[in-house]
């Protein structure tokens with residue numbers, strides 16, 4: 001008999017701009033799609049920065065220190 005899990009961990013995703021962990025069910029910075037993938041952001045500033053130059057952040061060429 002399986003015991004159901006009561007404390008379900010929230011699913012986390014990494015903000016591609018500042019590399020913070022963001023709750024996927026409630027990203028405070030919203031989401032953005034890039035090449036069919038959804039990215040999650042800690043704040044609107046990161047989302048705006050990512051949308052300007054998504055490739056630069058994904059390749060690690062650019063990053064933001066928080």
Ligand SMILES: [Zn+2]
Nearest residue numbers: 015018042046
């Ligand atoms: Zn961020």
